[in-house]
Amino acid sequence: MLESYLSLKPEYEIIPMDADDCRAVSALHGERFARPWGDGEFYSLLTQSNVFGFVARQTNAFLKKPLPGFVLAREVAGEAEILTIAVQAKVGRSGLGWRLMQAAMREAKLRGGESIFLEVDGGNVAALGLYRKLGFDQVGERRGYYKDVNGAVSTALVMKRVLR
DSSP: HHHHHHTTTOOOEEEEOGGHHHHHHHHHHHOOSSSOOHHHHHHHHHHSSTEEEEEEEESSSSSOOOOOOEEEEETTTTEEEEEEEOOOGGTTSSSSHHHHHHHHHHHHHHHOSSSEEEEETTOOOOHHHHHHHHTTTEEEEEEEEOOTTTEEEEEEEEEEEOOO
C-alpha cells in the first residue's frame, strides 16, 4: 500500500495566480533564470489590471511541496505577451508548461487578445519545442539579449501566435 503512494503520479490543477503566490513564484523563477525577479517585482506586475497569471498546484501531495510551475502574462490593446513562465526542472517535459501556456492563451483571448508574443533564449531547445507545438512562429530576434551567470550572452527569439 505504501508503495502505491510513493509511486503516485503527480496531478496538478492550474489556478489563477494571486498576491499570496508571489514569494513562491519568485523562488521558482530564481531557480530557472540567471536574473531572478523578486517577489516585489511579481507583486507589482500582478497588481496591474492588465496582468494575469496562473500557478500549478499538485492536488495529490500529502505534504506541501514547492510550486511546480507558473506563467505570468499581460494583454493590452489586442496584443498579449508572456512575461515569464517557469516549471521545476524535475517536472519538465511532463505537459505542465503546455497546460500553463494554454491557460494564459485562453485568458489573453478572453481579454481581447488577437495575438500573443513571447521571447525565448535561442538555446532553450525544450522551450522552443513547446512554443512551436503551440503554434508560435519566430518573428524577430534580439542578439546579445540574455546574459547567463558566467557572463555569456545569447540571442532572444521573438515569437508570435495568432489567437483569433
